[in-house]
Amino acid sequence: MIFDHAPVRRSLSVAALLTAALAVAGCTDTSRMNADVFRYETAPVFFQSADTAQPPARRTTLYTTSFHQTYGLPVSNPVHLASYAATEDDGRMLPAIPYRSIDPRYLRQEVEYQTxxxxxxxxxxxxxxxxxxxQPGGKAMRYGVGIGRDGYAWSGRGVIQWKQKWPRWTPPDDMVERQPDLKMFAAANGGMNPGLNNPLGARALYIFxxxxxxxxxxxxxxxxxxxGKATSSGCVRMLNQDVIDLFERVSGKSQIVVL
Structure with a gap:
């Protein structure tokens, strides 16, 4: 029997190109993506709850300890477990985030903040x-972020002109010139479709x-x-679960200061 491996090769080629896009895209990491980013947990559900802080259309699903055992992590802090659990959002299932592997300073939390x-x-x-x-009363919601490397950073005062759920990504022309493989995602071709591997993630807030x-x-x-690192090509990147939370709290035309 003769097997045609061409479809497999094409699939691997597209996957490699998407990984490359994540690596070189403006607003994305230039280092190699870790395979764990794309892993989905399939363990049975042991608890489901409707988070009252979230819109009814979203559902938070907490999995068994298998996810934490995969990373050698104990199950603890139910607040963070709920915040960073696998989440269904507009028909897409965001993978759970192994928050115990992240410096706790960079996890979402309310803090004292005088400004x-x-x-x-x-x-x-x-x-x-x-x-x-x-927030009022000398408080703020604080999130950890990744930022641009030296030479790719922006600072100043601007405004969030508009917000987008599951945005398309279009590489700038100069980036396409440096990386011709990205031409398939250029503006003339409609950009990269929204999705879990899209460099802009689940939400984007556009700075003008x-x-x-x-x-x-x-x-x-x-x-x-x-x-928590300076690895992107300029944009401010957040955990997907955190950028969804921020998106829901921020009104249109909000002021932004990048120090």
């Missing part, structure tokens, strides 16, 4: 790798300054290991 910025303002501290959403697109975004990422 002259008004509530609702986003403040990105690139030195400390934190994003703050200013003086009415012009800065080409920098706050966005999700499937590469949870990049949070």
């Amino acid at each position: 002259v910025e008004k509530p609702g303002t986003i403040v990105v501290d690139t030195r400390q790798r934190f994003l703050y959403l200013v 300054k003086d009415g012009k697109d800065t080409l920098y975004r706050i966005h999700g990422t499937p590469d949870w290991k990049s949070v």
Whole structure:
């Protein structure tokens, strides 16, 4: 019997190209993606709950300890377990995040935060790798972020001009010139479809300054290991579960300060 391996080769080629896109894309890590990012847990559900802080359309599913055992992690802190559990969002299942492998400073939390910025303002501290959403009463929601490397960073004051769920990604023209394989995702070809492997992740918030697109975004990422590091090509990247939470809290035309 003769087997035609061409379809397999084509599938592997596309997968390799998507990984390359994640690695070189503006707003994405330039290091190799870890295979664990794309792993789905198939263990039986032991608990399901409707998170009252989330819209009814979303469902949070907590899996058995097999996910944590895979990473050699004990099950603890039910707040974080719920925050970073596998989550169904608009028909897509986001994998759970092994939060015990992340520096706890970079996990979502409310903190004391004294600032002259008004509530609702986003403040990105690139030195400390934190994003703050200013709250009333000297408080803020704090998220860990990955930021741009030297030479690819942006700072200043702008506005979140618009927000997008499961955005398409279009590499800039200069990036396509450096990486011709990305031409298939160029604007003329409609960009990369939304999805779990899309460099912009589950949500994107678009930063404008003086009415012009800065080409920098706050966005999700499937590469949870990049949070807390300076590894991207300029944008502010967040854990997918965190960028969804931020997206739901931020109103249109919110101010943003990148320090």
